[in-house]
Amino acid sequence: MNATSSSADMAAPPSSRVRKKSWKDVALANGSVVSIALFFVAVCAVFSLITGSFLTTPNLLNIVRQSAPLLIVAAAMTFVITTGGIDLSVGSVLALAATLSAVLLQAGLPWPLVVVAMLALGAAIGALQGFFIAYERIPAFIVTLAGLSVIRGVALLITGGYSIPVEPTSLFVSIGRAWFLGVPVPALLALAVLMVAYLAFNQTPFGRYVTGIGANTEAVRRAGVDTRFMTLFVYILSGMAAASAGIILAARLGSGSSNSGQGFELDVIAAVVLGGTSLFGGRGTIIGTVLGALTVAVIGNGLILAHMSPFLTPIVTGTIILIAIWLNFRLFKGAVRSR
């Protein structure tokens, strides 16, 4: 901190010290979002040039349909990571929700009840993990790593490793397969979740406290906010988001597999971090997360369309993560006064 300049800061009239914000200032202040936006546009441009079928309406709709689970969980994960936490269990919760919904449908439960039950299950898992993280102060990495293992194990135990089919005539599958107004239903669900997440993150006291907890938990606690419940609540959100992703996946594929969503948590974290949310907490952006998730999805889709090996996907994704974060650190460093 610069104490010696403080008297000058205080004494100078504000007019001489503030110039009108130019587009450059705005870009620097939102450097992380700008850099992922540039990457997103660049990746789209490359695939549009090398494949004829990338930039077509059916393909673009296909991308948003397939990336709906990723978008939904990444939105919730943005809250978790902004508090300075992490949730590694989302892939396992997704698998458990997918298999259990198939099992319950086979047992004859009506589909709306199954959906509600799965969301409640996700919330309960999130609350349990959140309890250990927020009230017992066990690091989130450890709690959710245990959750990742246990929850996947439960899913495997229930199914014996087989995947459970869902009756294709059930209305349940329309959650993943139906189209509404020319847009796939999963994409609409993702859009609704993202809009709610954006408003909650930027325009509500809850979103403010999530950012505050990541920046300085003790300050928020001293301001009279129940920080432990707020922290627990973000894990309820990520549990519910992972469960709804599991429902959408099971509905789209017409079966619930206990092996689905392996490595899903890493894709989600990659999308959030690519978007510019800080793993140290206190800085998060939903817009960046959307762009990050879409970039991850476009890379996977484009490489297949370009008839390249699908095994290139993780290589390209990983490289882009590193370069994007490096650009954030180098190019846009001027936005924040370094301490």
Place this chain on the structure above:
Amino acid sequence: MMSDGETYRVRMTGISKRYGPIQTLDEVALHLKPGEVLGLVGDNGAGKSTLSKVLSGAVISDSGTIEIDGKAVSFSSPADARAARVEMVYQDLSLCDTVDVAGNLFLGREPRRSVLGVPFLDNRRMHDETRAMLDRLGIVIADTRLKVENLSGGQRQSIAIGRAASFDPSVLIMDEPTAALAVAEVEAVLELIRTVSARGVSVILITHRLQDLFLVCDRIQVMYEGRNVAERRIGETSIEEVVNLIVGRKFNARSARASRDEAVQP
């Protein structure tokens, strides 16, 4: 215990707190009248900050009672103390770096507007009121949308003080409020203390700058290793005496000229 029938704003008695093997506070008492400014001094680790955190609800004492305006209270969180209109400026300022100026000022009591039953932040009102608040306190910050991490040390301190002073407290605790400030800013803080105490706010000022104490305080309470050791009205003491009280026996042992500090001996 009441003096001339007047109710104390704050009366803490028998406050004890132990952290592991260390008895941080040992049967400490503190009382404060409406509009009174009390200087709380002592060496590092004497228990000043812990005592004030007990009063602000950030630390829960092992034993002891707190009365505010004659009513016994028990604070289990900072929210309880805030509800009783006890505000504190913490030594580490307690600001969220990545939240803007207005957000920090209103942290925990953001103006809200309800849309379809959902509470949203009323950003316009928050920024307007922040601007008015800063102007009233004479704090110069160009833009209330600046993130706190981009401000100077003095500006950050001003925000922390403004936050505590702006919400009509009845007790205002300031832990080292002038530590990072330039000369003009120290004057502004002292002036602020005089202003709020004239309005009837009781102030507890913790500081190592003894000259400040003599400018604003009515009374000084000295702590030493977790205990009260002395209390002086400001008109009846001097900087030399206060220094001797603060350093206590350590100082006596080395100096033979300990003529005026019999009071130190417990």
